[in-house]
Amino acid sequence: MDLTGVNIPVADARKQEAITDEQAQYFLDNGFLVVRGVLAGEELALVQREMQRLYEKGAAGVENDPDYMYGTGVKSGQPVLRRIEYVIDKSDPMKALLGHPFILRSVEKLQGRNLIATWDSMVLKAPDEGVIVPWHRDAAVPDGCADPRPIFNVDFYLDEADLKTCLWVIPGSNKWTKAEADARCNQPGFSTDDAIPVPMQPGDVIFHNIEVLHGSPSGDGNPLRRTVYYEFRPGEIEAEFGPHTLEYLSLKQQVLLDCIERRKAAPYAQGETPFLYRPNGAFAVHAARRPEQYRYGHEHYWRR
Template sequence: MAASAPRVFFEPKIPDYEPGLYDFERFDEGVPATAAPEALDRFREDGFLMVRGLLPVEEVVAARAELEAMALSDAPDCWGIWYEGALRDHIRLDPSLDREIDGKVGGVGFAPGQEADRLPDVEPDLRARHVRKFMGFFRRHPALGQLARHPAIMALVDRLTGGSSELFQDMALVKPARGREKPWHQDHAYFNVAIDTPIVGVWIPMGEVTPENGCMHMLAGGHKEGPRLHFKRRDWQICDTDVATSGRVAVPMRPGDVLLFDGKIPHGTPTNQTDSFRWAVQYHYRPADAVLIEDAERLEAFGSEGKNVTC
């Protein structure tokens, strides 16, 4: 049976953020793969752990090739594909039709924009240069699925979730040249999973990532404060003024490195200031027996509406 066509989403252009929002105190140096099992206390203390050389580079290269082919394909084999707002300079979209689009797989979608039933009618290369995100692909692409289930990753994830873990969301996070930021947020805010459930994110770069091209920025120890209120601004995000200036850590990485992080740690990635792509995939895991909740319970913890707060 042929795969169904992906859902296609067009984001609006996102305003710039204030200077200093991604200033950081230090770089995280990570730990070597051989030391990772003994370093999990660092994950519990800081809310994240970057492991150097956990994956064979050739496996990461093969996975990136699958993503690059998807970006150029006239029929990308995935659940959904998102395009940066800059693509609107090349296609016709009525901004008055922008709305909150229900783009979700394994989580809740809050981004504004428009959904279409087909890919944009432009040259494949131009289209590929504006891809921001793919979702729902790991079962359809062997190299990407191999990373998601890699024994070296699962051995650490299972220890952090407390037992048998299940993958419940897969995303490719692409920052094209000059591509937009992902504002500070907590991933658990997007998931209808019981608030006290351990959720582990796994972020895998497919090229060198730096502060200049949009590496991860973490608020070390911020997961200990629990849920933060999120607002609909440039994205579903923590208010810029609510992000502490102390404890910010930039996490530059290379292919083969893996970043594990707690679902409640505040984090974000700045604008790609370079003329090259920044490729990464991100997988989310939870205990196999995780309790699911309704929107109302999640928003009571993470939402800002109806609470007499402003951003």
């Protein structure tokens, strides 16, 4: 795959059990990795329908629900849906998606056995109203953390992302200092001189480090673009630095175990080799139990 005029590693979930050592190293060095064909066929169609349902609900306007977030449309100047939080809670197919074995085996390769699924959301560019996403980092690695394992998002693309709607990244910016990143983010406009576009097809995935600089320009005649984000963090980093409490980590482990079981029962997942979640040490799970809920609001589990 040639994204920049230079060949870079691209994983293919249709041919691999997990990302390779070369692909993992590329991700660690550059802060992003493209994976082709994670979703296909019945599952892709089902997830697209489910997220279209949520999009249409949000596009019609949802009051007094903080899970539905709005920006200002570039053409109309009116409120436009830009993000929906806690999609796993809102859709059973999104629960099964969290149990995707290629994704979880790849996350385990990068983070170790004690991986924790933390955030889940859908970000949007509404048709012809694409809201600019300025250059930014999603978050910062906690101060004092010397653990080299990455914290990252897995971005599932449900629509084609062409040059009007795709993500742009600055390779290697995940290794920049805060001062370097801030200086780049504070440059006026949306310059792409040091960046590359990452066009995607429905069913493709991007892994992106929370510290890699990325963004996208405003839309001009853009089609709808829906992208589901699942964030993962090494449990050891969360336990030492937060931002969540230890109780939250345990609850989210039970959600992940439940989602893996749900995937095993999904008709489109038959023939897969399920992911075996084997947390150890202080993170060992001695008994799986059905979660009481799938929406554990972050604000209730911040460390004080």
